[in-house]
């Protein structure tokens with residue numbers, strides 16, 4: 001890159017949030033990306049990393065997809081492989097899609113409804129293909145005759161998904177599901193041709209329906225994508241497919257990645273980790289650098305779960321005392337401050353969702369440093385005016401800093417916390433995500449975060465508060481094990497309500513009731529600091545993912 005390019009001022013701070021930076025539509029060239037870690041999987045059924053889901057948009061198409069749109073419209077799936085949105089009948093229980101004509105895999109074979117059905121069948125083979133989302137399993141499985149996936153149960157074993165002809169697919173759900181179009185936008189339902197399926201090894205050589213296919217993948221060091229010769233622009237309303245190649249360099253440490261990004265060697269950090277401290281420190285004194293930086297919300301909520309099954313947190317007044325005693329400013333600093341930590345919040349829904357509302361059930365005083373009188377009154381009501389001893393669970397690193405800030409906050413009203421660090425790698429599966437672990441260590445409070453798997457109120461809040469979604473065996477997100485019949489009922493009503501405005505109101509009611517229970521102490525809606533290189537065109541942070549929409553991007557030098 002010429003020095004002139006690197007000195008030129010960018011489009012401005014946050015210019016790629018809610019708008020497109022350097023729209024060009026120019027085709028050709030190589031988009032150069034960087035990541036510290038490798039993909040979790042190139043098998044579309046086996047990935048959960050947000051950035052790999054964005055990468056999948058280059059490789060695979062789905063019945064529905066989030067549009068190439070930086071605004072609120074980006075949150076609503078549009079037809080991709082399908083001709084139109086799902087046609088719902090039977091109170092949101094039956095969903096029918098019709099495939100577009102003329103779509104092929106990169107090996108030239110036509111895509112049929114059977115290939116989509118086969119992808120859905122593979123999700124049931126969690127023993128062979130773990131790693132991806134499994135929302136479809138309880139919706140489509142028959143508990144009396146559970147389906148074990150295509151490797152164990154044969155091809156025709158899933159009666160709830162029908163393919164009356166090569167272009168039609170019908171899903172018959174056990175329970176209504178208003179957000180079904182969102183599930184049809186997850187990478188795990190990308191069509192897979194049975195003839196190419198190699199089970200657990202499919203990710204090594206996946207077939208593709210998107211504009212790109214894998215040219216080379218050297219584990220831990222490089223992923224190169226090239227154009228898929230069988231992708232037809234005319235059938236794809238979502239993907240501009242600008243560059244000829246996408247080259248991902250893998251395996252750098254975060255500071256080195258920042259340096260090489262800023263030096264112009266790469267265009268975007270694909271992984272979206274955000275600029276590290278060293279690079280952050282340069283921003284204030286470097287207007288060019290700052291003009292190429294975005295600071296979007298990630299739609300992740302950072303929070304502390306309070307555990308009603310661990311005394312004395314079984315008493316709602318104890319939980320409310322903790323809420324009032326929180327020093328929100330100290331907690332936000334522990335999270336990294338307003339730029340790389342996030343926006344303080346007293347409610348749960350990310351601001352982009354329609355149900356987002358101003359809700360401050362447990363005020364923490366005018367300076368947000370805690371309302372200690374209110375906290376003491378709640379302790380009094382709980383019969384614990386002198387406080388008590390308890391344990392808070394966390395993991396080392398950033399979560400530890402938050403736990404320490406909680407300790408400091410509540411110590412002011414006599415609540416004496418000790419900190420228990422759990423293993424990082426298994427934190428969400430077997431630590432905070434395991435009801436058993438929580439009981440074993442007597443963890444009355446847990447530091448955690450959460451981001452939705454699809455951008456709706458159900459996608460965001462149900463896993464955290466729906467009593468039927470508690471997973472006793474691990475991987476549990478309803479950490480507090482909240483199981484309130486009224487909340488469950490409101491969630492179900494939302495699932496068969498077709499009118500979005502009515503659903504919005506239902507979810508606001510759910511949120512108010514959850515806050516009444518005081519089991520979730522919201523801290524911040526996370527934010528990250530991203531750098532966009534000057535070669536990159538058509539750059540924006542995708543509202544459904546909180547990271548740059550890689551598939552939309554092009555480059556200035558297209559030689």
Ligand code: ARG
Pocket residue numbers: 048049050053449450451452453454
């Ligand atoms: N829900 C998971 C979590 O909060 C993953 C969220 C992001 N991943 C995704 N593919 N949406 O950790």
